[in-house]
Each structure stands twice: as structure tokens, then as C-alpha cells.
Amino acid sequence: MIDKRLAADVLDAALSTGGDFAEIFLEDRRNQSLVLESNRLESVNSGRLHGAGIRVYYGLSAVYTYTNSTDREGLLKCAKEAAMAVKAEKSGIVTAKPFVDTVVNNIHPIYMYPSKTDTRKKADLLRCANAAARKAGEEISQVICSYNDSEQDVLICNSEGLFVSDTRVYSRMSCQAVAGSGTENQTAHEAPGAMKGFEHYLNTIDADVVGRKVGQAAIKMLHAPFCPSGVMPVVIGNGFGGVIFHEACGHSLEATSVALGMSEFCGKLGQQIASSCVTAIDDGTMPNEWGSENIDDEGTPTTRLVLIENGILKNYMIDRLNGKRMGMAPTGSARRQSYAFAPTSRMRNTFIAPGVDDEAEMISTMGDGLYAAKMGGGSVNPATGEFNFAVNEGYLVKDGKIVHPVRGASLIGKGGDILMQIDRVGQTMTMAQGVCGSLSGSVPTNVGEPWIRIKSITVGGRS
Amino acid sequence: MKDFLNRLLSTAAENGIEASEAYYVEKESFSLMRCQGDGEYKSNQTRGLGFRGLMNGRMGYASTEAFDDEAIQQLVKGVKESAELCENDDVQILYKGGDQLPEIQLYQPQLDQVSAETKLEAAAKLEEMSSGMDERIVNGYYGVETGKVTVRIMNSYGMDRSYTENVCAIFSQPNAKDGECVSSGGYQQLERDFSKLDVEKVAKEAVKRAVDGLHAQPVPSGVYRIVLDPEAMTSLLGVFATVFSGETEQKGLSLLSGKMGQTVAADCVTLVDDPLMPQCFDSRPFDAEGVPSRRNVLLEKGVFQGFLHNLKTAKKAGVESTGNASKAGFAGAVRVSPSNLYFEKGSISLEQLLKNVGDGIVINDVSGLHAGANPVSGDFSLLAKGYTLKDGKRDKPVERITVAGNFYELLKNIRCFADDLTFPGGSIGSATVDVGEMTVSGS
Structure with a gap:
């Protein structure tokens, strides 16, 4: 995401006014979200989150600045802004130590990356949960299902020589059913997710079961009396x-x-x-x-x-x-x-x-x-x-x-x-x-x- | 930036997107929070772009925070895929503009000139004053924030509208301790003019709240006459405001559906949404679709006047947009939300209202709103704090109780508003209100 030479320059700029410690957190995240409601796919929205945060400590005080401009100019500007806020009382400037590459041992294998999974499959998952929830009974007046996934690439480096990157993949579906009598509404909701790709919904989560449970619970609550206090x-x-x-x-x-x-x-x-x-x-x-x-x-x-x-x-x-x-x-x-x-x-x-x-x-x-x-x-x-x-x-x-x-x-x-x-x-x-x-x-x-x-x-x- | 936006709109047109719109937001913010003499300083400049486009009558969405050439391709591809997959048959509209925008002053250039030093001094003074005001104050968070945001909407019909707003705030959250008993207080002030921030007043009010809550106890479970102060009432209104949205209604999630012209609340209840009040903080000259802002009355003396709309929901309902299109950040889809939403004040003083109530409980803080209040059913059961009222006078502090009820029923049960209308969070307003009897769970 950035090279070590730039990272070192940015850390040194952040420390230039006497900070004890500086860190860069760089992120590039791709998200997708789908919403199904009223029996139809209502929206599909994809987005890209991109930026960097720079942190400096002096004593027990901290400065945090962040920006979307992650080129050399943008990062240095952000680092200098952080440095300006440092009110260190000690003299002498610390500089960043040489980076030692850390390789992350990934213990969370991903089999179907969100960005490589056909969006239609994600939509079908929601259709399945929706149909199951509605099957619970005629009192189900609305079902809202959503699916969100993301791939987050992070790079974290600091003035103590850390330089490490990782990718985190998340996916989650949610199903909310509303049971209505015309004068009253009650809802039920489930939202299973994991640090996994779409495989979670093929191997572990059955959207049909999720929908059915939610539909039945909403109807049950519509007929339930108030809880005692x-x-x-x-x-x-x-x-x-x-x-x-x-x-x-x-x-x-x-x-x-x-x-x-x-x-x-x-x-x-x-x-x-x-x-x-x-x-x-x-x-x-x-x-x-x-x-x-x-x-x-x-x-x-x-x-x-x-x-x-x-x-x-x-x-x-x-x-x-x-x-x-x-x-x-x-x-x-x-x-x-x-x-x-x-x-x-x-x-x-x-x-x-x-x-x-x-x-x-x-x-x-x-x-x-x-x-x-x-x-x-x-x-x-x-x-x-x-x-x-x-x-x-x-x-x-x-x-x-x-x-x-x-x-x-x-x-x-x-x-x-x-x-x-x-x-x-x-x-x-x-x-x-x-x-x-x-x-x-x-x-x-x-x-x-x-x-x-x-x-x-x-x-x-x-x- | 204009160049990027123009390239984006023209690339979209070349790729078969019939009409498209860029919603661009630029933000700068600064905050300093102090705690036990240490500071946490934050500042940032960010920008983001939400892009939407029409293909075969369907609206597709995509967004980005990166502004490279890859971003244009990603946005156009994202919008196309989104429009192809969406099944929403509602008529989708991008606004053509060309009309007059209301005048509203939301930007004060002198606020941008306030130095970081001045802000740091204000935070330090707030911490010093709060800590020194009462020996039972043991710690707390004290902060100053300033923010500036520019919103620009530009579309392929030639509309290009923007506004800039800036705001400053101070807040104090001290904790008081006496023996084993700990109590938190909180108070904030939002302004557009930094010189109007009153450090002493904020410190005093927050400390008073923390100290007043010491040694609070639950009351026995039962039914009590309840008074909600502006903080508590606006917290509730904030969660349930969605029932006045035309979008909520069209999804079948508002129990106000079909009730236009009917009495749904007590006759002392008038609820207004007004985006044109510069002293409030959800103000704007136009909404998230570029439609000019206007004042809308939702409840007039208890009678429901109609839902809030954006262009799509208005078209479906056969009415005009009320100028309430909203977006959660730059990336979200266009929805419907209120702006500055408030209950009109009553005509009696707070003292008189409390005197009329006589015995009961005044609630000044509710928590657990994201889980304990359900806007679809209207039901709520919330952790609450406040004090008991005896002969119209403050008696003992109360905590660890819940108040439970239903928002639709609460609207009907309201007996009276006092004349102390405030906007505690900056955009939702209420006076102190006597809401009649409610179920309280305590000891």
C-alpha cells in the first residue's frame, strides 16, 4: 500500500516535534451491501473506503489525524499536522527505527472472497430467507433481509520498527420479520455472520432456517401478553x-x-x-x-x-x-x-x-x-x-x-x-x-x- | 474536484447510464478531549463521494473515498451492476433543479479562524472548572469540537448545488463519587459562534447533574405519574421519528398509515419539522436530492397532517416531496428523515407544570434506546434516571428503574408541555412534558 521509505519519512515527520511514538494505519476496504424488502431486491450498493490515520504519543497524551489522501504529499501533510499538536516538554527528537518485516500467520482461511462471488448468489440467499420468513404465516406483513460483506486490507507500521499488513474478510446476513395485526406490530430478528466469505452461507448457515425462525418468532410475539415488571x-x-x-x-x-x-x-x-x-x-x-x-x-x-x-x-x-x-x-x-x-x-x-x-x-x-x-x-x-x-x-x-x-x-x-x-x-x-x-x-x-x-x-x- | 465530477458524469453517459448524480462531501473536524490532565487531540480532512445512476428506470448506487482513475471505473461499474440487479419498480427521479433555494446562514467564516490554542484553552478551562467545582467530582471527560462540512450535488441534468456549514461544541461528562456511590453527569453546548460557548455554564450544569444523581435509589415497581424532561423526551422522539417517514409507511412499518386527518395524539401536541432554523444543527437549504428545504407540520393539535417524503416516495404517494431526502453519510442510498424535529412548547412554566403534577417521577435520562425501543411496534422499555416529585417539588434522586410503554399511546396520553423548549442534541426539540401514567419497574 505504501513503501517503507515513504512510511519512514511520514513517521519521522510525525515525530519531528518531540513525540515519543508514531504509528500509521492505512486502510483500503471494499464493501458491498444488498437489501431485500417488500419481496424485491431494493438496493445493491458497493463502496470503497480508503484512508490513513496517524497517531503520535507524547507522555500520556495522544494526537490522531487522518486523511483520504494517501499519496506522499497527503500523508506528510497529515503527519505534520499531528506533529504540530504535540506539546512535548522534553528535548531531543526520536526517529523511526528501521522496519522489521512481520509476516502475519493467517489462521482465518477464506474460500469464497466477497469480491469474487457473484452478487446474484448473495441476492438469492436473501430471497431464500425472505420466502421462509413469509411462510411462517399470513400475519407476516414485512420481511427485510440484508447482506453485507467487506474485504479490508490494512497496513500498520510504527516508529518502533513494526511493519505489518493483513486482510480481513467479513460477511453477515440479517433477516427481520414484522408480524402485524393492523393495529399492532411485533418484530423478530437474526443476523448470523463470520470472518468468512460467502462459503459461510453454503456450509454453515441455512438461510431457510434463519427465515423460518424469525417469521415464527414475530408471530409468536404478536400474540404474547406484556412481560411482568x-x-x-x-x-x-x-x-x-x-x-x-x-x-x-x-x-x-x-x-x-x-x-x-x-x-x-x-x-x-x-x-x-x-x-x-x-x-x-x-x-x-x-x-x-x-x-x-x-x-x-x-x-x-x-x-x-x-x-x-x-x-x-x-x-x-x-x-x-x-x-x-x-x-x-x-x-x-x-x-x-x-x-x-x-x-x-x-x-x-x-x-x-x-x-x-x-x-x-x-x-x-x-x-x-x-x-x-x-x-x-x-x-x-x-x-x-x-x-x-x-x-x-x-x-x-x-x-x-x-x-x-x-x-x-x-x-x-x-x-x-x-x-x-x-x-x-x-x-x-x-x-x-x-x-x-x-x-x-x-x-x-x-x-x-x-x-x-x-x-x-x-x-x-x-x- | 469539479474536473473529477465532470469526468465521472461523462464516463457514466458513455457507458449507457441514462442520468446520473454525484453527491460529494468534504469534511474537516477537530476535537480535543481531556481526561485526568492528559489530552487526546484529533483532526482530519476527508472527502467522499456517493454516485447513483438510472438505467432502464432502475437506480444503481456506488461510493468511494479514493479519487484515482480506478475510482471512476469502479463507480460506473458498481452503478451498472446495482441498477441491473435491483427489482424496485418505483419511479426513480433525479432532480432537475432550476428553482430558488431558501436563504439560510449556516457558515461563519470567523469560526474557521479560531486557533487550536484557543480551543485547547477552552478544554483545559472546562476540565479545571468542572474538577474544582465540587470535591466529589473525581474524574471525567471534557472536550471541544469544531467541524466544517461542504455538501455538493451535481447531476447530468446540470444541477450543481452546494452549501457549507460549520459548528463548534463543548461538552463535559464528570463523574461524582461519594463513598462507594458513583454518578455521571453530562452536558453540552453547540454553537456556530465560538465566542458564544459558555464554559462556566456547561461545567456547572454537568457537575450539578453528576452530584444530584449521587445516592439515587430505585423506587418500588408500580404505576407512576411521569414527567419527561427535554433530554428524555427528545431521546424518545429521536428513535420513533421514523414513524413519520413516507418510506417507513410504504414498507408497511408505520402504524400511522391511513391516519391522515385523524387525531393520533393529544390536542396539546403539535410536531414540526423545520430545516430552516439556523440555530439548530440539522438545517440545510436543500435536501439530499437537491430539493429546496421547507417547514412541515406533522401533527397539528394532535391531528396527523401527513408523512415526510423524498422524490420517490412522494411520487408513489401522489404528493410533492417535502424536501426530506436524506443520506446516511455520502455512501448510503437516498432515504427519508426529519431535519430539526420538535414539539411546539406549551404555555405554562416548568414550575407550574410540576406543581400541577404534584407527586410522580421526573425522568431526565433514558438509555438503551438502540435495543430497548422498537420503532416498528412503538414499544419501549428503557433504563431511566431522574428524581421523585413530591407536592410539585424535587424530592429524592432515582436510578436503576425502567419506564415502559408504547410511543403511539404516549402521544395520546400527553397532558401538557411546559414552555421550556430546548434542543439538547442540537436538532430534536421538546419542552418538559407531563405524559400521564406509565409502568415503572424498580425495587
């Missing part, structure tokens, strides 16, 4: 249920909040922060998973990180700058949406590890409460630990038996409290795909868990 025991299903850990705890273990003293889990390494049945892992190394990488967006190899082991806090997720603040090594967790964002520590594939408990027993011994089969997204304020997330498909449990479905509600609480309230962890862990938004933009992340039970949590229903 109050404090009660809740069993959360596997897969996207893992969003509870993502919101209630994951964000608060990112150095983004920890390094600045803005997390309820600051200073708690080695302490018990969760019930002893909870082990949680953030793993960027799982082959072809949605949240995986070979190297992070600072060029550090990605890792598998045990966050919590039997309830004890073991690790934070750390990027380079916050690592400096904390005096700890980066964990390959630095991520960013694109060149237009400075990287920071983020989750990858984050899940609660399988436990020993039986799913049927969890329900039969819970008394009255809620079984949250499908979760929606959520959010958290790491400084206070207050989180919320949505239940998209719930079931009322009475006297240890599932009685009937109930409409969406939200679950709220404080992360530290809820982790201590988990009293059952099931045996079958599955993961689901999400897009996580934070300081460095939106990045693909997996959430996952086996079935878990929370002894007591606030359910925000309407009855």
Missing part, C-alpha cells in the same frame, strides 16, 4: 444471551475505562468479582469467528485472554496507550472501526465458559420468574456499572414451569451486583454476532454463553 429470577438462553456479560462486565474490563479510573472493577485483579461458577474469556484467536483477527489494529498479535476464572478477576483488555497508563503490556485488544478512529481496547469473541449445570433443573427450581430465550442489544456506563439490555423473546415461568411467551422487556442492574447473582451455568456454550459501539467506533464482536440463571434482577416489563 419487578425483581425476579431470570434464566438467560445461550448464544446472544452472552450480551449480559458483554454489557454488565466486559466493557468495564476494557482498559479504555480501567486505565482512567472509570470502571467499577479498577484495582480488583485477583479479587472475586463474580460468583464462583463464572469463568469468562475474551478470545481473538478463534478461527474465522466474527470477532477474531490475526493482529489487532495496532499490529499486536491477537490473544486468548481469561478475564474471570471461577469468579476471580484475572485480566483486563489492554491497548498500547492505556497499557502505558497502567504499566501493563497490551493484550492484542486494540480495535477501531476504520482509519477514521484512534484505536482503543475492545472486546473480540467474549463468552462465559461452559459450566456443569443442567438446563431443565435451572427452570424447574427457579420458582416464578422469566426465561429470556432471545436477547437484543444493550449498553452500559462503565463508571457506574449501570447496564441495560433488551429481551426480545421471553417466557413467563410459574412454579418452575414455562407457561407462555411474553413480549419484550429490558433487564437492568449494576454489573458488580449481577455477576455475584449468577447461580447456574449450563453446559452448552454458543456464540452470536453483534456490532459493538464505543469510543473507537463500531466493531464486530461475538457474544456467547451457555444457559445461565440470575437469582434476582430487575425486569422492566409493562404489567
